[in-house]
Structures are given as structure tokens and as C-alpha cells.
Amino acid sequence: MSSMFSRSLVCLVGLIGVATSRVTPIRAAGPPPRQIDQRLVARLVEQLGAEKFSERQAASKALIACGRPALKALYKAASHEDLEIRQRARKLIESIDADVIALRARGVRMKVDDDRPDYAVVSVNFAAVRATNEDMRRLARQPALRQLTIHQGQVITDTGLAYFRDHPSLAVLVLHRAKLTSKGLRVLDTVKNLKNVIIDGGDGPSFFRKSRCWCQEPEEPHHRRHRPRWA
Secondary structure, three states: OOHHHHHHHHHHHHHHHHHHHOOOOOOOOOOOOOOOOHHHHHHHHHHOOOOOHHHHHHHHHHHHHHOHHHHHHHHHHOOOOOHHHHHHHHHHHHHHOHHHHHHHHOOOEEEEOOOOOOOOEEEEEEOOOOOOHHHHHHHHOOOOOOEEEEOOOOOOOHHHHHOOOOOOOOOEEEEEOOOOOHHHHHHHHHOOOOOEEEEEOOOOOOEEEEOOEEEEOOOOOHHHOOOOOOO
């Protein structure tokens, strides 16, 4: 490994250490990505095409350590003229962005923030896809997710909702036909930025939040049910 690359790798590790130890305030647009030097990321991407196998491997490992803040550069590199860089970039994307790739493969609609180096997922809509607890697990790992809409939540249970405990950014949740109980809904009390909630149980009970307590709506015809929001 070259001395220049060794210094770059040490610099990268230092940046990651600082970023993960610093506590940042929650903002409306979601937590900012870890502060990884994008110039260093660009050099690491080019290092993927180095002549020496050891240097290519070291660059791959360093980019994995960068995580999502390297995604924008990697997606760009996926169409690089150098075959080795293209192939390695695509493999790294499959590893770093695995949750998003899996959701998109199922037809889930997602909006990402193209201006962020981590291509943060900010909005998700299960318009024609039945959501599962496993989908909830994948989405809960998206720290900048602000809006989640699920039209077919028949197989979502308290377990799926529990993944969102203490989520830093979720502000809007629309959930239809989920099999939830008041115990599962109490998880939402830990989501500090949550401002707008619609929980419709379909043929079962619907819930809303009032005076910091979850209440069950009286049974009424589905089309007459009040769409609950934060009080």
C-alpha cells in the first residue's frame, strides 16, 4: 500500500471517528450525513482501478467504512469508463444500499435527496405493494426518512412498528389495515418529530392520539371514520 494511500486511510478513519462520536441536533430535514471528505471519497473511487490488487482491496474496504456518504460518488462511478472501477463500484452499492435496493425491487416508491452525498431516503409510499414487518425493519434503518405511507399493511404487527422506536426524523405516518394494538402504537411516543399520524385499522379498530394517550375509535362504517391526526 502506498504511503499516500496510507495517510488517506488514516485521515478517513479519523473523520469517521469524529462523525460518529459527535451528537448533532435533529433538524426537520433529517439528520445530516456523516461528515466524510468527498475529495477523499473521490480519490478512493479512483483507487478502485489501481494496478495493485492490494490497493484496490484497500480502497473497497475504506469505501465500505464510509458507508452511505459514499453512495453518490459510487453511483456515478457505476458508469465509469474503467471496467474495474465500474464493477467494484456496483458491488459496493449492492452492499451499502442493500435495504433500498431490496425495497425498490419489490416496487416500493421512494424519494431520495439527490443533493446529499448519502442519497438519503426521505419519503416512502407503499401504493400497490403489501408492506411487511421486514420492510419496516429496512425502512427504520433510513435515518432521514420523514414520510411513510402504507395503503396495504395487513401483515404489519406491533413487531414491525417497534423497529421505529426513537427514529430521529419520521414526521408523517399514514398506515392502513395494520394489525396493531395500543402496545405497539406506544412506540410512536418515542418518535419525537412525529407530527401527523393516520392509523386506520380497515375492518378492525382505528387509533388516534389524545392527551398523550392512544385511544381506540368507536366502530363505524369504514367510509365514515375520522382520519386521526395529532391532537
